[in-house]
Amino acid sequence: MGPEQGSISVMAFGLLFGAVGGASLFKARWLRRHGARAYGTVVRLARTSGEGGSSYHPVVQYQTANGQVMEVRSSQGKSRRSSLRAGSPVTVHYDPAKPQRMAIDGYSGGGGMVVFCVFGAVIFLIGARVLLSTVA
Numbered sequence: 001m002g003p004e005q006g007s008i009s010v011m012a013f014g015l016l017f018g019a020v021g022g023a024s025l026f027k028a029r030w031l032r033r034h035g036a037r038a039y040g041t042v043v044r045l046a047r048t049s050g051e052g053g054s055s056y057h058p059v060v061q062y063q064t065a066n067g068q069v070m071e072v073r074s075s076q077g078k079s080r081r082s083s084l085r086a087g088s089p090v091t092v093h094y095d096p097a098k099p100q101r102m103a104i105d106g107y108s109g110g111g112g113m114v115v116f117c118v119f120g121a122v123i124f125l126i127g128a129r130v131l132l133s134t135v136a
Contacts (some may be wrong), residue, residue: 007131021116024076028103030091036100042088048071058084062092064099072100076107081083097132134135 038060048055055077063069084090084107094102 002071003134004131007127008051008132010127011124011131012127014120014122014127016120017116017123018120021114021120025052025114025117027101028093031095031101031103032105034095035093036065036096038092040090042056042084042086042090043071044086045084048077055079058088058090058104060092060102060104062094062102064094065096068099069080070094070099070102072102073103074104074107076104 012110040060042058043061044059045056046059048057056079057077058073059073061069061071084104090107091105092102093105094100
């Protein structure tokens with residue numbers, strides 16, 4: 001692999017991180033602005049394991065405006081147990097058309113996703129700089 005291909009790979013990696021963070025931030029913001037609000041309770045933390053270690057995803061139970069009881073695992077997980085524990089009250093914003101699509105207020109789309117965006121942008125810019133230096 002030449003320096004151009006390596007630089008393009010680094011740029012793609014940066015774009016991927018930025019896209020994941022951006023999509024999560026967009027989803028949380030959209031749900032806060034356009035979704036419905038419900039009060040719920042964390043019923044448990046679902047642990048997922050992978051190569052990078054374990055993540056803990058809060059599973060929240062809430063009732064929609066039409067009375068449907070939902071139990072949804074947050075797509076956002078943290079590598080350490082957060083302040084959210086079983087029994088913790090939470091506010092969720094959900095999509096009335098797809099009530100399983102929700103974000104926990106103050107948890108989903110927060111600082112971690114901003115870090116993803118910034119990290120992705122920095123990696124992308126490093127790749128672009130290397131690419132430009134090899135072309136010139």
